[in-house]
Amino acid sequence: MPAETRTATHGVPLTSDFPSRHIGPDADASRRMLGTLGYDTLANLIDSAVPEQIRSSQPLSLPAGRSEQQVLADLRALSERNETRVQMIGLGYSDTVTPAVLRRNILESPAWYTAYTPYQPEISQGRLEALLTFQTVIEDLTALPLAGASLLDEATAVMEAVLLMRRANKPKAATNRVVLDADCLPQTLAVVRGRAKAVGIEVVVADLSGELPDGDMFGVVFQAPGASGAVRDLAPMIAAAQTRGALTTVAADLLSLTILTPPGEQGADIAVGSAQRFGVPLFFGGPHAGYMAVRGGLERMLPGRLVGVSVDVEGKTAYRLALQTREQHIRRDKATSNICTAQALLANVAAMYAAYHGPEGLRAIANRVHAHATTIAGSLRAAGHTIVHDTFFDTVLVRVPAGAETIVALADRDGINLRLVDADHVAIACDECTTDDIVRRVVAVFGAQPTTVAVPELPSALARTSDYLQHGVFHSHRSETAMLRFLRTLSDKDLALDRTMIPLGSCTMKLNSAVEMEPISWPGFASIHPYAPAAQTAGYLELVADLERWLGEITGYDRVSLQPNAGSQGELAGLLAIHGYHESRGELGRNVCLIPQSAHGTNAASAVLAGMKVVVVATAENGNIDLGDLRAKITAHEGAVAAIMLTYPSTHGVYENDVRTVCDLVHEAGGQVYVDGANLNALVGLAQPGKFGGDVSHLNLHKTFCIPHGGGGPGVGPVAVREHLAPFLPGNPLGGDDLGTPVSAANYGSAGILPITWAYLALMGPDGLTSATETAVLAANYVARSLGPHFPVLYTGPSGLVAHECILDLRPVTEATGVTAEDVAKRLIDYGFHAPTLSFPVNGTLMVEPTESEDLAELDRFIEAMVSIRREIDLVGDGVWPLERSPLRQAPHTAEQVTADNWDLPYPRHLAAYPVASLRAAKYWPPVRRIDGVHGDRNLVCSCPAPEAFENTTDIDTSAIAETPEEAFA
Structure with missing residues (x-):
């Protein structure tokens, strides 16, 4: 049944109220925020902020939003169309047992999956x-x-x-x-x-x-x-x-x-x-x-x-x-x-x-796997079959002349997936989930009976004799109670979205709802081998087809590939598609990638990995692309321009009015336009990159489309293209299509988390998605307007508005007082906040993206913290506090510090710990004070050492390590 027509169990469509759960500000809060900005309606604000020339003329053609119960029922039906089997295909993928304590307390815990990359x-x-x-x-x-x-x-x-x-x-x-x-x-x-x-x-x-x-x-x-x-x-x-x-x-x-x-x-x-x-x-x-x-x-x-x-x-x-x-x-x-x-x-x-099992437990699992493989090999050899390799670990390669397809088909009937290597060979891969009964069923497929086989000793040159995992962490958490408490101890040290807003510009740290996350652990999604026969994966294939269609509609492109398993891979896949397109036309000299200074920093690295030469386009005084410099660079590289990589809205947080002109100039020069989808949260439902000039975009499902960041991954970076680039999308790594270069090992990349984005789109529907975008723009402008008198906003559009994020310029503050953007970032920890993006894309600034999921109370809490910090800065500027002994430079403050017997700082302890009254009811205590980065680089320790190892450097040569970032990147 097509996804668009599914209904609830009793055939009655249910109305989705999920958008009101996902979007933080309610109607009254939105009116108050609009009042601060001087607008009567959200539509009027959007009309002022978003350039008319990029606006979509039609609403999104997507299925209407569904209720949470309906979406879970639909996903359950999809998962049940995937056939769970005994997976013995191997090829680098093995079934395994996820201990319940880890599944529930890491994989399914928002304290772990909603955290951001540990840059703070x-x-x-x-x-x-x-x-x-x-x-x-x-x-x-x-x-x-x-x-x-x-x-x-x-x-x-x-x-x-x-x-x-x-x-x-x-x-x-x-x-x-x-x-x-x-x-x-x-x-x-x-x-x-x-x-x-x-x-x-x-x-x-x-x-x-x-x-x-x-x-x-x-x-x-x-x-x-x-x-x-x-x-x-x-x-x-x-x-x-x-x-x-x-x-x-x-x-x-x-x-x-x-x-x-x-x-x-x-x-x-x-x-x-x-x-x-x-x-x-x-x-x-x-x-x-x-x-x-x-x-x-x-x-x-x-x-x-x-x-x-x-x-x-x-x-x-x-x-x-x-x-x-x-x-x-x-x-x-x-x-x-x-x-x-x-x-x-x-x-x-x-x-x-590894910590839960310890070295003995891991060795026991490995020995059991090897023993099962040995039993299969010995049983089949005893029955007259040829085992190709005498020495193996978990995979047995059997020669069955002209009979391989028959053997694989017989195993399939018994619910076992074996690997068809070729017409004469079958591979059998054992894993942690292999049992004696599975061994019996496998050998029976070959017409054999299990035999008692002594596991032979591995040749001495192959057998490991050295110890491993001797650190205490691998010996201290063997009981579930101990592991549960260890995981809680670790997560208590961190700030994630389950505790606080994470206002990181360009990162879109929005709600990852429980209903979206729940299905990924279901066996029908979690236990499927990536190379299982297509007939066993009908549910996944339908889910993928839905997402490809929906994301194509959202972006205005013709084709979508879900293979890239990170935003970086999506960037690379898009550029490889452009490279393949030019190559197919015989234009091998097109190797210049134009990258504006305002683009994402990862773009340049991706361009180099795609074999392109990077040429940087300057930024105009207003933060937009300098059209004069763009024209000059195009002229200087006439005939060699392969592409331009735009981030839109720009990383400066502005909808640039000249984006169509930029696209036209590059197209006229024979190049392709790559629109980085990292800031798509400001476009969904309002504008489509594929319609205002883009040829290709990657999308960050871990940003706009609610897959959580996971403390620095997982991510999914699908690539969307116009029709002429479709033949160059990533191909199946195991072959079978005529597409381009594969960019990950599995055809659908990180497919196990695609149900999250499917659920988000199904729950929100076209109206909810558009409202989310509009509210993200409203929230960013509310924060910018509220903080503008205290920290100037660096760039705005013609109407004085920003897109979904804003850059707070702390450089004047630093020049006047010495207080740096990093000082503010560290002081925000004392207020219970993850800092905004620090010194990117402009050094000495903070880039703030509140997203649509934060309610007005949380936005106001952040504003209160920033205003309070501004007052502290003024006290430094007025000479009340010496900078080095101010709460800004001393931040963050630990509980150990503020409860110590000695306190000789010129501000009271309560100001260090509770700078605003609301913190007394809910206080996050950082586990350490400000970290010395240079020390860590000069004394490089990158494993779990014994405590005494912290007193000395390692044997690794650190003589070339730079003192400062400037030295490192010279």
């Missing part, structure tokens, strides 16, 4: 500690000294490793040649081939069970175990590659490393992979946390984020994102990766899974 570390200590635990898991299991705080999936992690090897191996980088193991996962080969082509890297796929191919190479990638299940001693091949000047990467199964020799002990430079089988559901392909670990000397080149240990101003241990290069967006086109490549929420689940 003082209010992120809990999730930073959890991510540090994740890094420790990866470092210990791979036997490499430094791991990042997660990547997106295994295939893209391998591509990141390829790029890292080229950056790090300068003597061999000029060869632009990398060798990939022919036994790599097929989706990995597809992703790397396409992305490598865009940046001029030659990919050679070779059988690495023998010799390396001839010729120079900057890097070699091995798979362990191989996609075929084979387990090999890689040490000789790794040594041979390094002798020839190549760096080496091993894509390793994380669970196997509890019993197999890890990459670091085999001499590898880099290890990558997925942490999915550490308690993270299959989710039809994602979200799953990828990982990367490196040897010493490569730490500054790690992609994504790195959590490190530092100290606060009192010397107390504290966590933060380490090394200034973590802030990749500052480097723009010089970035080594896109900072938006992480799956923090799933990394935290994996970390706590």
